Amino acid sequence: MPTLTQSIREIVSNQSSAAAVLQRFDIDLCSRADESLKQACAELQLSVDQVLEKLSDAAANEPGAEPADLPSYSMSRLIQHIVRTHHRYVRRELPRLTEMAHKVAGKHSERSPELRKIERLLDELQTEMFAHLEKEERVLFPFIAEMDQYAVASSFSPSACFLSVAQPIRMMMLGHDAADRIIEELRNLTNEFEPPKWACGTYVAFYGGLRAFETDFRQHVHLENDVLFPRAIEMESAMQRKG
Incomplete structure (x- = not known):
């Protein structure tokens, strides 16, 4: 889970779905790569809680485990x-x-x-x-x-x-x-x-x-x-x- 103090570079390195989320908030991945999430959100007047919520939602839907009951599907x-x-x-x-x-x-x-x-x-x-x-x-x-x-x-x-x-x-x-x-x-x-x-x-x-x-x-x-x-x-x- 990303934190307020992680840099944008660290966040996109650790979570593959993070880039799309940050781009939707117009957080430039290059020019703000070394800024913390908190700093980037403050400068762009974004709600850091909302950004963190969207990052969390995206992480939950990343490619990974399939439904446990998949073998029983018609x-x-x-x-x-x-x-x-x-x-x-x-x-x-x-x-x-x-x-x-x-x-x-x-x-x-x-x-x-x-x-x-x-x-x-x-x-x-x-x-x-x-x-x-x-x-x-x-x-x-x-x-x-x-x-x-x-x-x-x-x-x-x-x-x-x-x-x-x-x-x-x-x-x-x-x-x-x-x-x-x-x-x-x-x-x-x-x-x-x-x-x-x-x-x-x-x-x-x-x-x-x-x-x-x-x-x-x-x-x-x-x-x-x-x-x-x-x-x-x-x-x-x-x-x-x-x-």
Whole structure:
């Protein structure tokens, strides 16, 4: 939990979600990096209690443990969790991280030339993942949810543009692999998301955001590849045996 006496640099170093909160309060991560939170809030005439409350709320919602009862979720409920938690996170964080990549590369690429490649990779990752989420939400997830709804029916012949749910699942898993390769390259280019000692506050927050994004991505892919998709394939197979 951040304290009043911690510097802005320390706060964004220790809490990956802090940067977005501070930016919403117009606390510049670079020019105020060495100021304490109390000092920054006083100079900007902000309620330090309100800022601390928002920082605490953001910390509670950082990528981490999934709900304890997740294994008992129906497929429809699991899909809702994936979309509301992980898809929403991707749509919120990737544009923010991409914007930070452009800012950091524009300021520090002469000293850290790898930032230009990182910038390009994030643009590529955003394009890849946004298209991927649309395919899941418009085609695959509604089909799985419909199967789940009719799980007790004696037969099920949904209308779809594929012969088996295994076909779009395979394509989504290939998409996960493509995104994973980009994230692995980002990890290598950033020295495992460790900013240089001279990095400004925005630079530090950017690498912290990348680290948090990777954590969420691993959870996201695990829930789909290892939990939802195998259950969907098995359910379709069971329905076909019934029919």
